[in-house]
Amino acid sequence: MSFLRVNGLSARLKGAGHPILRGVSLSVAAGEVRGLVGESGAGKSMIGKAVLGILPKAVEVSGGEILLGGVDLLRLPPKERRARIGATCALIPQDPLTALNPSRRIAPQITDRLVDILGWDRGRALARAEELLAEVHIPDPARVLRAYPHELSGGMRQRILIASAFAAEPKLIVADEPTTALDVTVQKQVLKLIAEMQARHGTALLFVTHDLGVVSKVCDSLTVLYGGLVVEDTDVRSFFAGPAHAYSRALLAATPKYTDPQASLTPVPDAVIRDVQAEVAAADRRARHG
Amino acid sequence: MQLLRAVLLRLATTAVTLLGVAVIVFVVIRVVPGNPIAMMLPPGATEADVARLTAQYGLDKSLPEQFLIWAGGVLRGDFGLSITARQPVLDLVLGRLPATLELSVMALVIACLLGGFAALTGTRARGTGGEAAIDVANGMALSIPDFLWGLILVLLFGVLWPLFHISGRVTPSLELPFTTDFYLFESVLRLRFDLWANIVSHMFLPALALAIPLAAIIGQLLKQSLKETMHLDYVTLARTKGYGENHVILREALRNAILPTLTLVGVQFTFLIGGTVIIERLFSYEGLGNLAIDAVINRDLPLIQGIVILFAVIFTAVNLCVDLLYAVLNPRLRHG
Amino acid sequence: MADARGMVKRKAGLKLWLSGGWLALVVLAALLAPWIAPQDPLAQDLFLGRMPPAWVSGAEPGYWLGTDSLGRDVLSRILHGARIALTVALVAGGITCLIGAALGLLAGFLRGWVDLAISRLIDIWMAFPPVLFSILLIAVLGPGLSSIVIAIVVIDWTRFARVVRAEAMAQGAMDYVASAQVAGRGRLSTMVTEILPNVLPTIVVLLTLEMGIAVIVEAILSFVNLSISTDDPTWGGMIAEGRTSVHQAWWVLVFPLVTLFLTVLAFSQLGEGLKDRFDPVLR
Ligand SMILES: Nc1ncnc2c1ncn2[C@@H]1O[C@H](COP(=O)(O)OP(=O)(O)OP(=O)(O)O)[C@@H](O)[C@H]1O
Ligand SMILES: [Mg+2]
Numbered sequence: 050m051s052f053l054r055v056n057g058l059s060a061r062l063k064g065a066g067h068p069i070l071r072g073v074s075l076s077v078a079a080g081e082v083r084g085l086v087g088e089s090g091a092g093k094s095m096i097g098k099a100v101l102g103i104l105p106k107a108v109e110v111s112g113g114e115i116l117l118g119g120v121d122l123l124r125l126p127p128k129e130r131r132a133r134i135g136a137t138c139a140l141i142p143q144d145p146l147t148a149l150n151p152s153r154r155i156a157p158q159i160t161d162r163l164v165d166i167l168g169w170d171r172g173r174a175l176a177r178a179e180e181l182l183a184e185v186h187i188p189d190p191a192r193v194l195r196a197y198p199h200e201l202s203g204g205m206r207q208r209i210l211i212a213s214a215f216a217a218e219p220k221l222i223v224a225d226e227p228t229t230a231l232d233v234t235v236q237k238q239v240l241k242l243i244a245e246m247q248a249r250h251g252t253a254l255l256f257v258t259h260d261l262g263v264v265s266k267v268c269d270s271l272t273v274l275y276g277g278l279v280v281e282d283t284d285v286r287s288f289f290a291g292p293a294h295a296y297s298r299a300l301l302a303a304t305p306k307y308t309d310p311q312a313s314l315t316p317v318p319d320a321v322i323r324d325v326q327a328e329v330a331a332a333d334r335r336a337r338h339g
Numbered sequence: 340m341q342l343l344r345a346v347l348l349r350l351a352t353t354a355v356t357l358l359g360v361a362v363i364v365f366v367v368i369r370v371v372p373g374n375p376i377a378m379m380l381p382p383g384a385t386e387a388d389v390a391r392l393t394a395q396y397g398l399d400k401s402l403p404e405q406f407l408i409w410a411g412g413v414l415r416g417d418f419g420l421s422i423t424a425r426q427p428v429l430d431l432v433l434g435r436l437p438a439t440l441e442l443s444v445m446a447l448v449i450a451c452l453l454g455g456f457a458a459l460t461g462t463r464a465r466g467t468g469g470e471a472a473i474d475v476a477n478g479m480a481l482s483i484p485d486f487l488w489g490l491i492l493v494l495l496f497g498v499l500w501p502l503f504h505i506s507g508r509v510t511p512s513l514e515l516p517f518t519t520d521f522y523l524f525e526s527v528l529r530l531r532f533d534l535w536a537n538i539v540s541h542m543f544l545p546a547l548a549l550a551i552p553l554a555a556i557i558g559q560l561l562k563q564s565l566k567e568t569m570h571l572d573y574v575t576l577a578r579t580k581g582y583g584e585n586h587v588i589l590r591e592a593l594r595n596a597i598l599p600t601l602t603l604v605g606v607q608f609t610f611l612i613g614g615t616v617i618i619e620r621l622f623s624y625e626g627l628g629n630l631a632i633d634a635v636i637n638r639d640l641p642l643i644q645g646i647v648i649l650f651a652v653i654f655t656a657v658n659l660c661v662d663l664l665y666a667v668l669n670p671r672l673r674h675g
Numbered sequence: 676m677a678d679a680r681g682m683v684k685r686k687a688g689l690k691l692w693l694s695g696g697w698l699a700l701v702v703l704a705a706l707l708a709p710w711i712a713p714q715d716p717l718a719q720d721l722f723l724g725r726m727p728p729a730w731v732s733g734a735e736p737g738y739w740l741g742t743d744s745l746g747r748d749v750l751s752r753i754l755h756g757a758r759i760a761l762t763v764a765l766v767a768g769g770i771t772c773l774i775g776a777a778l779g780l781l782a783g784f785l786r787g788w789v790d791l792a793i794s795r796l797i798d799i800w801m802a803f804p805p806v807l808f809s810i811l812l813i814a815v816l817g818p819g820l821s822s823i824v825i826a827i828v829v830i831d832w833t834r835f836a837r838v839v840r841a842e843a844m845a846q847g848a849m850d851y852v853a854s855a856q857v858a859g860r861g862r863l864s865t866m867v868t869e870i871l872p873n874v875l876p877t878i879v880v881l882l883t884l885e886m887g888i889a890v891i892v893e894a895i896l897s898f899v900n901l902s903i904s905t906d907d908p909t910w911g912g913m914i915a916e917g918r919t920s921v922h923q924a925w926w927v928l929v930f931p932l933v934t935l936f937l938t939v940l941a942f943s944q945l946g947e948g949l950k951d952r953f954d955p956v957l958r
Pocket of ligand 1 (some may be wrong): 069088092107
């Protein structure tokens with residue numbers, strides 16, 4: 050039984066009604082890492098945001114369900130939904146420079162959820178925070194806990210955010226391009242760290258990324274998105290053995306190979322784009338009549 | 340070291356400013372027509388009497404000489420004698436200063452509460468009719484100066500619904516046990532809540548009149564910067580932790596949104612203090628401003644000088660405090 | 676966000692129409708006061724003291740908004756008071772604007788010692804309590820229209836100078852100014868042809884706001900009995916009189932107060948509306 054199961058989730062812009070997600074279904078089980086790929090604007094972040102209840106004000110869910118541990122979040126009253134998400138899920142954000150509150154010290158930013166939402170006492174939460182910082186390989190955790198964000202480097206801040214995400218032993222973590230804002234040299238370490246932490250804690254991880262190379266390293270399963278529509282849902286091994294969908298194949302061909310980064314890239318051919326756009330249009334027609 | 344240099348530079352410019360103020364007032368009031376000495380003597384006084392008093396107040400010397408004598412006195416804490424009250428200016432001014440300070444601080448507190456409330460509810464209600472209503476109210480409050488608000492409050496709560504006193508600082512028939520002039524503060528210390536209520540009932544309308552425009556500015560600026568802050572990643576991250584809207588606004592957004600508001604509020608607070616002059620007159624409140632207007636009408640030169648200088652000192656002190664507060668609240672400056 | 680922009684524009688339009696409409700009424704009242712005022716604004720009649728407005732019982736016909744304690748007609752005095760209010764707004768506002776904007780422009784564009792001197796002067800001015808300073812000036816200059824104008828100019832020029840200086844400084848850093856300089860244009864000519872047009876919208880908005888402030892300052896000075904002469908009908912003087920008898924005759928305070936309120940609000944909303952209009956981001 051998967052911890053997160055999204056069924057036929059649709060979302061659209063408020064007012065104008067332009068669709069953003071078109072009946073997305075996917076699931077992530079405990080210990081599983083699911084990659085979420087697609088071109089920019091495909092709706093990858095929107096799925097993560099819908100699950101965590103932080104959709105932008107201009108976007109509304111128009112159908113489907115988000116089952117978290119078997120309970121449909123969309124049917125819960127807002128307060129309960131927030132509490133449930135807060136107790137079982139966490140986010141590793143994209144940009145560590147803006148994801149820490151500049152006017153608060155590090156310690157309370159890691160422990161606040163433990164204390165406020167889970168009701169731990171402060172001493173225990175603090176000890177846990179220190180332990181976590183050691184776990185993400187931060188030297189001198191006691192000093193870092195007392196520091197303000199601007200006193201730390203970008204890589205350190207991302208480690209802190211990872212530690213903070215794992216602090217409450219969440220069942221599900223959403224990581225939205227967690228390394229794109231970092232220096233290339235730091236990217237690899239952070240990626241390794243996330244994979245290591247995920248494996249140790251057995252968390253379900255929804256991993257949003259552009260990079261199929263990263264997918265091949267960290268993910269177990271994979272969802273390919275185009276225009277808010279799922280075009281392929283498969284496990285990583287069969288995907289790299291040969292994707293079923295033409296768009297996925299084109300996407301794979303458009304990705305630089307680690308073995309030969311200089312090899313000329315094939316952009317996604319127009320014909321493939323036309324076909325997948327026809328699929329999107331067909332999905333809209335079905336939605337309208339169904 | 341850099342900090343020390345900044346502080347020294349700041350003190351030096353402050354000194355220049357105060358000196359400038361002193362020179363300007365000094366020169367301006369020396370050209371007042373009408374002889375203040377003649378006004379203070381009873382009819383039938385002789386030429387010799389006038390000459391004697393003129394010499395006593397040093398008004399027979401040249402302007403630069405008078406200024407040097409006066410400035411020398413000021414540095415020793417001697418602001419001269421008031422012509423009408425025949426008391427040291429410093430005593431008179433210090434006797435009235437507490438009333439004005441209490442009024443200004445109460446106004447500031449009201450402004451922060453009202454403005455903060457408007458900003459927080461406006462942020463909660465962003466994008467709805469509630470926010471639009473708050474914007475309109477803010478715009479109105481901002482366009483109308485304290486003087487007019489004072490008159491409107493007199494009409495509404497002094498005449499139409501007489502809920503508050505509209506004249507004086509405290510009911511004159513009351514027995515006052517106070518040893519200082521900080522009535523509001525001391526009434527609390529002495530646990531005399533009957534007097535406290537009477538004093539607050541006198542202060543509330545003038546303080547509110549002073550507070551409304553400042554509240555509007557705080558409301559507008561704070562809401563603006565709160566709304567900007569609400570989009571930032573750390574606020575979103577806090578939402579995923581299970582916190583509700585109120586908590587997110589208060590704990591994650593407010594502290595960072597206050598900083599840009601703070602610097603502007605400092606300048607605006609000096610405007611508020613400047614406004615006490617006319618508001619005290621309007622509500623016959625016995626503070627510095629009321630004293631100042633009387634001094635101008637009576638041509639009491641030493642007293643006017645003393646009051647203007649005191650206002651200038653207060654203004655520069657407020658600005659200094661705001662800068663310090665900014666440094667304390669901003670962790671980036673504190674450790675860096 | 677085409678919707679939001681449209682809404683701001685519509686709101687700005689509404690502001691402009693309403694405030695412009697009220698100000699047009701005030702201008703008409705000022706121009707036509709001698710012909711449309713039902714009574715002589717100075718005529719006293721102690722038998723007609725404190726007559727209530729027309730719709731209250733006990734009113735005297737012909738005195739629509741009642742009379743003050745000396746039996747002078749409130750409506751006629753308000754209409755005549757518009758003349759002084761508008762004169763002060765236009766003359767004092769205009770001169771303040773010219774002097775303040777010029778100094779601000781010079782400081783912001785020329786920088787160097789000019790800026791240093793003007794900035795220091797602004798600092799000193801900001802340390803004065805403005806109301807007290809204006810009262811002091813009137814005491815020195817003696818009552819009268821020209822004294823009021825001078826007092827307003829002297830206390831308020833910094834309002835323009837501060838804002839215009841900052842704006843001119845920002846504009847001076849732009850590339851088009853540099854290219855004008857490279858093309859060999861003189862400093863002053865660059866200032867007038869390149870900087871001034873860009874700062875002008877700001878100046879116009881400040882000017883409308885300043886006119887409202889001038890009306891208020893005049894009222895404050897009349898209120899402390901230092902404005903024109905005590906007989907001449909000014910809104911502030913009427914308010915001062917009304918304040919003393921507010922418990923016996925509310926109308927003496929209320930009508931001039933409402934007039935002053937709406938006029939000040941109209942000037943400031945006109946400024947706001949113009950600002951929304953001019954704002955290049957919204958345009
Ligand atoms: N705040 C917002 N308000 C309205 N629409 C939005 C907002 N943010 C994103 N969208 C729209 O939602 C759609 C999906 O955006 P999303 O951010 O999920 O893309 P993405 O797949 O994460 O892209 P990227 O790889 O660039 O992050 C896009 O069409 C975008 O225009
Ligand atoms: Mg994204």
